[in-house]
Amino acid sequence: MAVSWTPHRFSGGALALDVTNTVVLRGDAARSFDRFEDVAEIARFAEAATVQRAAELGSRRLVVADPRAAGPKVLALREATDRLFRRGVLHGGVETDDLATLLFACADGLVGHGRIEKGRPMPGEPGAPIAFEAALSVSALSLLPPARAERIRICANCRWLFLDESRNRSRIWCDMTVCGNRQKAQRHYRRRKVLEDADA
Template sequence: MTFSWTPHRFSGGALALDVANSVVLRGDPDRRIDRFADPAIMDAFPAGADRHGAEHARFGPLEAVSEDGRAGLIALREAIDRHFRAEVRGHGTPALLADLLEAIAATLRRSGNRPRALDTATARSALLLLAHPEPERLKICPNCHWLFLDRSRNRSRAWCDMAVCGNRAKASRHYHRNREETRP
């Protein structure tokens, strides 16, 4: 099966959230897919983020993570997901924040003079989300459960991507509504 980093995969609205969303079906252990489990797909992520990511202008052209930095990027990704997912649900804790800050610090120490490396840019993106909190804008998609920033004027965006998750939800409602109407 071939895989490509399409615009939908960068619907989080921030690099840190797009990296966190590299795990598909995170809450379903039987169907969970970690896109970064394949080093080639992880290495292709920066080019996709440059083309489709909301923060591509902020960080410039991104570079792949060094081989010895891969585990650190995964640790950072998981800390980002745990912290911001808990914040959306109203269960944020100082311990989760501390874990995220420790993962950010470790990443920045490890990355050294590689400001364009994916792990460095992801850490900086997470810091920006922490420094300029807009908790009412951070949401979890009810369809795919990805984290995303709602940048709509009235903060009414319901899905990470209307063209994918929004359409799936509407099609499902339509199917169930028609099925109920046709039952004898």
């Protein structure tokens, strides 16, 4: 079944984090699933990301020439990015082995995709389409500087990774309108249940 790549699915704040979040309920073996299990979804995600991440991409179109060929690189980048930054949030630092894995995956994603010119965020000719794995590599590398890495959080509801760009770094949900509202509704339900049980 095709995924609806709605704006909520781009709550990560960076292309690389949006891609990590294509594994839903990561860490919950019984309920977790992979939205890229069907490799055709990689190309469909890239189409939606072209719009949702236009600023990060310099308004260039993402392309996936062959999802089966790009798939292994995209998945390697996704897993390396998630492991490095999720463990970084949980443990307050990054493992050098995880960093090496990410750097190798980024190198593989960038090979053969031209130059990154000063003042342009992505490799290749201005205005030309950009290969998804190359853009994904650049996005992941852009998260490494400490000032940016320190803003990565894990959503208190869905466990997605996201960039907290708030002034006081106080966000706890990837998307207030979805995860924030779900958490508020659950708290309200629990409070009401406690009061009903007390009255019974």
